[in-house]
Amino acid sequence: SEAFEVTIRYTDKFRKQYAKAPERVRAAFDKQLRLLIENIRHPSLQVKKFDTTDEIWQGRTTLSWRFYFQIDGDTYSLLSITAHPK
Numbered sequence: 001s002e003a004f005e006v007t008i009r010y011t012d013k014f015r016k017q018y019a020k021a022p023e024r025v026r027a028a029f030d031k032q033l034r035l036l037i038e039n040i041r042h043p044s045l046q047v048k049k050f051d052t053t054d055e056i057w058q059g060r061t062t063l064s065w066r067f068y069f070q071i072d073g074d075t076y077s078l079l080s081i082t083a084h085p086k
Contacts, residue, residue: 005074006036006037006074006075006076007074007075007076008033008037008075008076008078009075009076009077009078010077010078011077011078011079011080013079013080014067014078014079014080014081017080017081017082018081021065021081024062025061025062025065025081028061028062028065029061029065029067029081032044032045032059032060032061032067036059036076037076044060045059045060046059046060047059050068054070055070055071056068056069056070056079057069057070057071061081063084064083064084065081065082065083065084066081066082066084067080067081067082068080068081068082
């Protein structure tokens with residue numbers, strides 16, 4: 001498969017939520033972001049379509065946290081990172 005360069009864009013909402021997240025969640029997200037850039041289909045990400053209307057995708061940060069993003073060509077826009085409702 002041909003590798004392509006992914007651009008990551010952070011929304012203000014994402015930045016604020018990330019800043020408030022516990023250190024362990026931020027560390028886990030940083031690891032997951034590397035996986036996302038390398039291979040969106042990596043099993044630990046469990047990426048799935050969250051909202052088909054707005055083309056929003058969900059990925060796993062930890063067992064109890066998720067991140068949400070949109071894909072536009074080679075740009076992934078990180079929308080939010082939140083505790084996953086049980």
